[in-house]
Amino acid sequence: MSADQSSTNILHTLADSITGFPLVQTVQRILQFGKRLQVILSPTGIYEVLSYESTLELKDSDGKKAVFSKREKVRYLQNNVIAYQDQAWGDGEILLNYRSTPGKAVDMYRPGRKTVVLISIQNIRQFGDQDEFLIEWGMKNCFLRNRELWETSVDHATRRMRVNIIFPANRPPLRVELIEETRHTSTPISDEKLSKLMDGRWMIHWETNNPRQYERYILQWDW
Numbered sequence: 001m002s003a004d005q006s007s008t009n010i011l012h013t014l015a016d017s018i019t020g021f022p023l024v025q026t027v028q029r030i031l032q033f034g035k036r037l038q039v040i041l042s043p044t045g046i047y048e049v050l051s052y053e054s055t056l057e058l059k060d061s062d063g064k065k066a067v068f069s070k071r072e073k074v075r076y077l078q079n080n081v082i083a084y085q086d087q088a089w090g091d092g093e094i095l096l097n098y099r100s101t102p103g104k105a106v107d108m109y110r111p112g113r114k115t116v117v118l119i120s121i122q123n124i125r126q127f128g129d130q131d132e133f134l135i136e137w138g139m140k141n142c143f144l145r146n147r148e149l150w151e152t153s154v155d156h157a158t159r160r161m162r163v164n165i166i167f168p169a170n171r172p173p174l175r176v177e178l179i180e181e182t183r184h185t186s187t188p189i190s191d192e193k194l195s196k197l198m199d200g201r202w203m204i205h206w207e208t209n210n211p212r213q214y215e216r217y218i219l220q221w222d223w
Contacts, residue, residue, distance in 0.1 A: 045077070045155070045156050046076060046077060046078045046081055047074040047075060047076045047077055047081070047084075047156060048074065048075050048156055048157040048158070048159070049072060049074055049159065049161075050074065050075055050130070050159050050160070051071075051072070051073045051160045051161075052070065052071075052072045052073075052158055052160065052162070053070065053071050053161075053162040053163075054068065054069070054070035054071075054152065054162075054163050054164065055068070055070070055164040055165075055166065056068050056150050056163075056164070056165045056166070057069075057165075057166040058143060058165070058167055058168060058171075060168060061168045061170050061171040062144070063142070063143030063144050063145075063148065064141055064143075065138070065139070065140060066138070066139040066140075066143060067136065067137075067138050067139070068136065068137055068138075069134075069135065069136040070133075070134075070135050070136075071132065071133070071134055072132070072133045072135070073130065073131070073132045073133075074130065074131055074132075074133070074156075075129070075130045076125045076126065076127060076128065076129045076130070076131075077127065078127060079126045080124055080126070081124070081125040081126075081129075082121060082123075082124055083106075083119060083120055083121060084103060084118075084119045084133065085116060085117070085119070086116070086117040086118075086119060086133075087114050087116050087117065087153065087155075088115045088117065088137070089113065089114050089115075089151055090139055090142045091141075091142055092140050092141030092142040092144075093139065093140040093141060093142070094137070094139050095108065095115060095117065095137045096137060096138035096139065096140065097137060098117065098135075098136075098137040099135065099136050099137070100119050100134070100135045101135075102121055102123075102133070103119040103120055103122060103133070104119065104120050104122065105117050105118070105119055106118055106119070106120045114153075119133075146222060146223065147220065147221070147222050148220070148221060148223070149179075149218050149219065149220040149221070150163070150165060150218070150219050151217070151218045152216070152217045152218075152219075153215075153216045153217075154212065154213050154214065154215050154216075155213070155214065156213070157213055158210070158213070159209065159210060160208075160209055161207060161208055161209075161217075162205060162206070163205065163206050163207070163219060164204070164205045165203065165219060165221070166197070166201055166202070166203045167201060167202040167204070167223065168201060168202075169199070169200035169201050169202070171223055172194070172202040172223065173202065173204060173221040173223045174221075174222045174223055175188070175221065175222045176188070176189040176193075176194070176204050176219060176220070176221040177189060177219075177220050177221075178206055178217065178219060178220075179217075179218040179219075179220055180215055180216075180217060180218075181216040181217075181218060182212075182214065182215050182216065183215070186220075189204060189206060189219070193206060204219070206219060
């Protein structure tokens with residue numbers, strides 16, 4: 001046995017005698033503790049969003065009826081999580097026929113201009129568990145003006161985000177821009193992001209990776 005091997009074995013034995021665990025397990029435990037400590041100290045909340053895709057579908061050319069749906073995959077950053085928080089905006093009637101899978105809406109309240117929906121997930125989630133929420137609700141008399149907008153607020157660390165808006169076949173958007181509210185910037189959405197669906201309707205989409213937390217991304221359109 002070489003001197004280097006002998007020294008390595010001595011270090012392993014010393015670490016084992018101090019911690020009561022083999023060296024590899026000790027390092028793994030330290031790394032796991034570091035990750036947990038980082039989560040506890042960071043302001044990311046009880047979960048992070050792995051992927052988010054929402055679709056606002058305008059059902060008629062007058063903007064009187066609309067349906068909003070979203071698919072959001074989350075990973076929990078704490079133990080003993082029993083609820084998920086959703087939120088909604090709108091000038092008219094919103095949150096009609098609200099549905100969520102998994103979970104069930106158990107409370108709604110309005111702190112300011114948004115409505116918060118509390119969803120009981122009916123099972124206790126632990127650190128590292130994942131859920132994929134499918135949520136849908138109807139809207140009435142929310143998009144009656146020639147210039148309208150739809151807002152997506154990033155309240156949790158998010159890896160991927162996509163927003164779709166579907167317009168009636170006889171009333172496509174004339175112009176669409178992306179507004180980043182906290183940065184006070186606006187960027188026109190190119191025609192490449194506008195596509196005609198097989199049934200004649202029009203869809204605009206915008207997507208990004210790692211959107212800024214606490215930013216409000218607004219798609220504003222003339223139609």
